[in-house]
Amino acid sequence: MPELPEVETVRRSIAPHAVGRTIERVKVNLPGMVKGCEITYLTDNIIGKEIKRIDRRGKFLLLRLSQGYTLVVHLGMSGRFYYAGEEPYGGFPKHTHVLFLLNDGGFLVYNDPRRFGRINLCRQPEKEVSAIRLMGPEPLGNSCTMDYLRDELKKRRGKIKQLLLDQNLIAGIGNIYADEILFDACIHPERSGQSLTPLETARLFQSIRRVLNQGVRHRGTTISDYVDGRGVPGEFQKHLKVYGREGEPCSVCASEIQRIRVAGRSTYFCPVCQCLEQGKGSEGD
DNA sequence: TAAATCCTGTCA
DNA sequence: TGACAGGATTTA
Known part of the structure; x- marks a missing residue:
């Protein structure tokens, strides 16, 4: 949760x-x-x-x-x-x-x-x-800089979705926000982290901060269990763009939101906004 | 790098 | 009845 x-x-x-x-x-x-x-x-x-x-x-x-x-x-x-x-x-x-x-x-x-x-x-x-x-820096704090993200993505292998879930890279991102961040940054979840261009890395960095801040502002996402410290559910589920929206039209381009499995987790994305070939260098992972 | 594991609950 | 669920660690 x-x-x-x-x-x-x-x-x-x-x-x-x-x-x-x-x-x-x-x-x-x-x-x-x-x-x-x-x-x-x-x-x-x-x-x-x-x-x-x-x-x-x-x-x-x-x-x-x-x-x-x-x-x-x-x-x-x-x-x-x-x-x-x-x-x-x-x-x-x-x-x-x-x-x-x-x-x-x-x-x-x-x-x-x-x-x-x-x-x-x-x-x-x-x-x-x-x-x-072993935990990585706080994404909403000052220690998580764009330079840090770029350098870490350069040396790590694996798909970007999986890397975002790695608490030792950046602290606090889970399955919902990873998908929302990648949608916000227009990056396909199966892109290898190493293949991201400087422009995409910059977008990703901004999206991490933007989406997590939105989540905090709306007091979290309640799918089923989650409540805050007084038993009150969150509101951010009303603002999710892709997570849990398989088959629904993308809010930007109206394409059908797809669900795939990445690193053993359900992963939702827009196949058009988050095209696999965008800015792609060459390799897979 | 992937899959299995720890659990209960819910939904199709 | 089986698949799946917001996480993280251990194992093959």
């Missing part, structure tokens, strides 16, 4: 209810969701800590706690992380795996039907969590 815009929206919507609060109790219903540290380490050390700040790195939420601890949360494919002012009548929903009771009587709720997510407590996530350690 959650890509950069969704995780960023969760961060922003949860912060007003969590920052400044203290974690009074923690309840782990499904021990398997705690990965990367011992459960007892988490439960023993998190009690009494104040949530000082909430950061995001790629698709990770980082809850900075007092005394140097960080609660690391990844939502996987179907995870939800939200604030609830009180326990709902009839109890928390199915698949609520971890609960944090705050000192205002509210809860931070971690719910994940497919269990692909993870939670752990550590002191230096940027060093201890390898996915974060």
